[in-house]
Amino acid sequence: MNRILNAALRGSMALGTFATYATAQNAEPPTELPSVVVMQPKHSTPPAAKKKSQKTTAAAATLNAPQAPLPSSNNEATTSSASLGNPTITGAAVAPDTRSGSLSVPTVDEARADLRTTPGGVSLITDKNYKASTPAATIKDALDYVPGVFVQPKWGEDTRLSIRGSGLSRNFHGRGISLLMDGVIPISTADGASDFQEIDPTAFRYIEVYKGANALRFGANSLGGAINFVMPTGYDTELFGARVDIGSFGFHKLSASSGAVAGAIDYFITATAQEQEGFRDHSDGESQRGAFNVGVRLTEDIETRFYLNANRVRQNIPGTVTRDEALSNPQRAFVRPGEPAGFLGVGNDNVDRDYERNIDSLRVANKTAFRLAPGSLVEVGGFYFERHLDHPILLVVDNKNDEYGGFGRLTTNSVIGDRENRFVTGVSVHNGDVRARTYRTILGDRGALLSDADQISKTTTIYAENAFSVLPGIAIIGGLQYARIERELVDLDTIGNNQSRAAAFDFWSPKVGFLWDVSESAQVFGNISRSSEAPTFNEITLNAGSVLALDVQDATTYEIGARGSFPGITWDISIYRANLDNEFQCLATGSTGTCTQINLDKSIHQGIELGFGAELISGVFATGERKDRVWLNAAYTFSDFRFDDDAVFGNNELPGAPRHFLRAELLYKHPSGIYAGPNVEWVPDAYFADSANALSTKAYALLGAKVGFDDGGPLSVYLEARNLTDEAYISSTSVATIADASSALFEPGSGRAVYGGVQVRW
Numbered sequence: 001m002n003r004i005l006n007a008a009l010r011g012s013m014a015l016g017t018f019a020t021y022a023t024a025q026n027a028e029p030p031t032e033l034p035s036v037v038v039m040q041p042k043h044s045t046p047p048a049a050k051k052k053s054q055k056t057t058a059a060a061a062t063l064n065a066p067q068a069p070l071p072s073s074n075n076e077a078t079t080s081s082a083s084l085g086n087p088t089i090t091g092a093a094v095a096p097d098t099r100s101g102s103l104s105v106p107t108v109d110e111a112r113a114d115l116r117t118t119p120g121g122v123s124l125i126t127d128k129n130y131k132a133s134t135p136a137a138t139i140k141d142a143l144d145y146v147p148g149v150f151v152q153p154k155w156g157e158d159t160r161l162s163i164r165g166s167g168l169s170r171n172f173h174g175r176g177i178s179l180l181m182d183g184v185i186p187i188s189t190a191d192g193a194s195d196f197q198e199i200d201p202t203a204f205r206y207i208e209v210y211k212g213a214n215a216l217r218f219g220a221n222s223l224g225g226a227i228n229f230v231m232p233t234g235y236d237t238e239l240f241g242a243r244v245d246i247g248s249f250g251f252h253k254l255s256a257s258s259g260a261v262a263g264a265i266d267y268f269i270t271a272t273a274q275e276q277e278g279f280r281d282h283s284d285g286e287s288q289r290g291a292f293n294v295g296v297r298l299t300e301d302i303e304t305r306f307y308l309n310a311n312r313v314r315q316n317i318p319g320t321v322t323r324d325e326a327l328s329n330p331q332r333a334f335v336r337p338g339e340p341a342g343f344l345g346v347g348n349d350n351v352d353r354d355y356e357r358n359i360d361s362l363r364v365a366n367k368t369a370f371r372l373a374p375g376s377l378v379e380v381g382g383f384y385f386e387r388h389l390d391h392p393i394l395l396v397v398d399n400k401n402d403e404y405g406g407f408g409r410l411t412t413n414s415v416i417g418d419r420e421n422r423f424v425t426g427v428s429v430h431n432g433d434v435r436a437r438t439y440r441t442i443l444g445d446r447g448a449l450l451s452d453a454d455q456i457s458k459t460t461t462i463y464a465e466n467a468f469s470v471l472p473g474i475a476i477i478g479g480l481q482y483a484r485i486e487r488e489l490v491d492l493d494t495i496g497n498n499q500s501r502a503a504a505f506d507f508w509s510p511k512v513g514f515l516w517d518v519s520e521s522a523q524v525f526g527n528i529s530r531s532s533e534a535p536t537f538n539e540i541t542l543n544a545g546s547v548l549a550l551d552v553q554d555a556t557t558y559e560i561g562a563r564g565s566f567p568g569i570t571w572d573i574s575i576y577r578a579n580l581d582n583e584f585q586c587l588a589t590g591s592t593g594t595c596t597q598i599n600l601d602k603s604i605h606q607g608i609e610l611g612f613g614a615e616l617i618s619g620v621f622a623t624g625e626r627k628d629r630v631w632l633n634a635a636y637t638f639s640d641f642r643f644d645d646d647a648v649f650g651n652n653e654l655p656g657a658p659r660h661f662l663r664a665e666l667l668y669k670h671p672s673g674i675y676a677g678p679n680v681e682w683v684p685d686a687y688f689a690d691s692a693n694a695l696s697t698k699a700y701a702l703l704g705a706k707v708g709f710d711d712g713g714p715l716s717v718y719l720e721a722r723n724l725t726d727e728a729y730i731s732s733t734s735v736a737t738i739a740d741a742s743s744a745l746f747e748p749g750s751g752r753a754v755y756g757g758v759q760v761r762w
Helices: 002-014 047-060 108-115 139-143 212-218 323-328
Strands: 036-038 122-126 149-153 159-163 178-181 206-211 225-230 241-247 251-262 265-276 285-299 302-316 356-373 376-392 396-416 419-442 445-471 474-491 501-519 522-533 553-566 569-581 584-588 595-599 602-618 629-643 660-669 674-683 700-710 715-722 730-733 746-748 753-761
Touching: 108 122, 108 206, 139 149, 139 159, 139 206, 149 629, 149 730, 178 212, 206 212, 212 225, 212 419, 212 445, 212 474, 212 501, 212 522, 212 553, 323 730, 323 746, 396 445, 474 522, 501 553
Parallel strands: 178 225
Antiparallel strands: 036 396, 122 206, 149 159, 206 225, 241 251, 241 753, 251 265, 265 285, 285 302, 302 356, 356 376, 376 396, 396 419, 419 445, 445 474, 474 501, 501 522, 522 553, 553 569, 569 602, 584 595, 602 629, 629 660, 660 674, 674 700, 700 715, 715 753, 730 746
16 A cells, blocks of 8 residues: 555656646647637626526436436435536536626536646535435535545534544544635634534535645645535525424424525525434534525626524533443443542533533625626625634633634636636635633533633635646646734633733645646546644643644645546545644543643655445336436545654554545435435444554444435435444544543444435425
8 A cells, every 4th residue: 555655646746747627729839928818708698597597407417317427316426526527427518717697606517617627636515415315414414425534423413524634633623624604604713623513514505625735725724625615596596495304313303495586686595493312311402503695796797795694502412431331331421420520610520510512603794706807706705703602511611702804816717828827816814802711610500710811813824826738638736825823812810820822823835736637527636735734722722831832733745636437437536645744633631532732743644535436237127218227436535644753652543533434325216216225334444542552443334225216306305224233333532642441532423323304395
């Protein structure tokens, strides 16, 4: 495997001076300075006609479209293998940066075409991939078949989310991936931390995954990259939609939505109410979430769109347990009966202290798009959000966020002489002030104040990227990002010494890559990139003394891969290696996942990401133009994350993620809309929970199955079974420095479960 990786990495470096995003015309070299000619035509189709055209295109992607592959029960591929705008997949070629309906929000096909200009690992998941055949309750439901993305449930909608090993040292909340809605509304907070309870997968038309430095366009500067959740607009949604989902462990969910176009105005609105008792003790929760956007077409070339997002989440936390407890009694919460645990308060476990994560949030935003000329699009936007986290745990955490910011981006597609050129530049700002208080806990209630501080974060990024076609089908791509990140902690309490401190980080992140359009339906790509990540306040406040106790985490990543499709087969493969300096790592101070963050010296993240779909059989019971089909869909991730000649741990594996992870589905699909088939989630080897590699999880294979009906019409129905063998397994683990059998680090996976749902739309 090392030989394969090394050969691939040498190839990516050798080809790093070439790239492509479109095929240029053959011509003699110019003898004078080349002229610049923009390529993108204006779209003057009336809004009503646009909406009709989009619905026709969407219908062509259903089971009734014989020319399109059918990789999933929802009529589209669940990995990026079949998601990048190839004509054999979408049924129509789409130029990058076009806008056929909303000027401010690309359609699915337009977003695919934009992604196809990226010289690295990217994925697009549409709502058809998961809405009609799963409860669509967590981001795992939506991202399960994206290779390179490790997304495992904890409790409720909380998740351990990592891309290429990002944020593995964070045992609570998330870090290392920028989460956004519609490219303008951050889900992540200003310091880079994130929660997942505010994400409702049923609210989105599609999800874009940009791995690592491929997320440059969003100002992301971390190892993991960015995930962008995009809502429908009135141009690409139904007038009315509703769904009901019920299932095991007291799960039930009700959703409703509406969207339409009226002259120059369009809108989309959705709301969801969800409740579950939970598989484990003390894991019950409920949420109410809503989202709304309205667009106004001011002129043919100017559109402004307003957004509103609101969430109310109430969730109990069962806690991590020991390995033996996770496998022998997985439904039990973390329980340690006993006397008060010191000065922090009364109670000694998750049940006594009534551990909870309760969130109330409100986000408002605006995004405006200007088509300055054919081929030139300017997008600007701003946002504000407030968020209250009431979080009784070992103590009571009370955080109130006030955050604001904005972005501006210019995209131009042109011809310089006789060569195609695409230029993107922009700036983004995200500032936030968190009033962070902690209290003693008295059986979950607040006691005396322990700390009171303002956590102030300011992040500004400026970036530019250019793709130039040097030969027919081959283009080079270069990019550069500058980031200025400030952290300031203002101690407001009178308890103990003043802990106020501040620091600033500046870094440059270059990128060079290539794209080679081997054919209309196949691409080869590669890139070398640099990323840097500043610590969040969760790391800062756990370090004594100056915030400068942690250095910036830097990574240099080499990547090469290919994607495309032929009749009956789709694929997407990336091979990468990231050399990290100062990677954030957990220095355990206890046995329950609580730790101080430190910097490692050097470490390595490398791996293979493979998305694959293939039509195995067709015409079994239905022949002719509309055949039935048996489709295999798979996402495999190989991850080799390790210390690099560390003074203490040598070349040990980094804890927190499996080396091998496979998600696969075999689905029979009838042209009437009926589908059925089994699926599997397989972790063939246990992975470590500590840096010493002394304690590991357990290998597992989860068998599932689904059956349903979805013909692209107004009604769809599904029934899904998970973990049919009722296997006791560990779905996720916190990490520690050195762990043993008494270390309570593990999240038990859910037992056998059945879910069903009905969705109507018209």
